[in-house]
Amino acid sequence: MRKYFRFFGTISGTTLVTRTLLSILMLFPVLILLIFWWTNTFLNLMGLTLSEAGKIDQKEANKFGEELGIKIAENPPDFFSEVLINTGFIWYILLIALIIPVILFWLANLYKRVSAIFISNRKKIFFSIIFIEIVLLILSFLISKILFSILVIFKSVVFISLVIYPSPIGEHEG
Numbered sequence: 018m019r020k021y022f023r024f025f026g027t028i029s030g031t032t033l034v035t036r037t038l039l040s041i042l043m044l045f046p047v048l049i050l051l052i053f054w055w056t057n058t059f060l061n062l063m064g065l066t067l068s069e070a071g072k073i074d075q076k077e078a079n080k081f082g083e084e085l086g087i088k089i090a091e092n093p094p095d096f097f098s099e100v101l102i103n104t105g106f107i108w109y110i111l112l113i114a115l116i117i118p119v120i121l122f123w124l125a126n127l128y129k130r131v132s133a134i135f136i137s138n139r140k141k142i143f144f145s146i147i148f149i150e151i152v153l154l155i156l157s158f159l160i161s162k163i164l165f166s167i168l169v170i171f172k173s174v175v176f177i178s179l180v181i182y183p184s185p186i187g188e189h190e191g
Contacts, residue, residue: 027133
């Protein structure tokens with residue numbers, strides 16, 4: 018199991034595709050955690066517990082939804098800062114604990130594929146790809162959404178190139 022998280026060895030393009038699909042599957046626990054977190058947050062705002070939530074009718078739920086929508090529309094920063102302040106520390110720990118393995122898995126696989134294609138300059142190319150992705154991601158949040166589209170296009174081109182480009186290595190170990 019540890020070999021999947023190590024930053025040495027090489028992998029083929031088809032293995033990269035397979036491991037990318039696996040990393041997407043690894044994100045499902047994160048999605049489930051976020052759904053539970055939002056459910057818990059909204060129930061807390063309603064003043065309800067999970068067992069009491071099953072007893073409210075649709076009319077009460079709609080009323081709460083309208084009130085919550087008005088509260089968010091009036092002052093979004095205050096609402097979201099209140100939500101984050103009232104979120105327990107354990108939620109953050111769980112989120113980080115679930116995301117870190119996915120990130121390490123993806124970075125290790127990216128490094129292994131870059132190592133298979135660019136043997137002599139693998140570290141420079143790997144860190145260049147990561148640097149460009151991080152810069153584009155930060156700029157897309159700060160400046161405009163068009164940069165997010167550029168980020169998606171960049172990531173897609175890099176991924177397709179890594180999958181299609183043949184590596185000079187015959188047997189891959191990684």
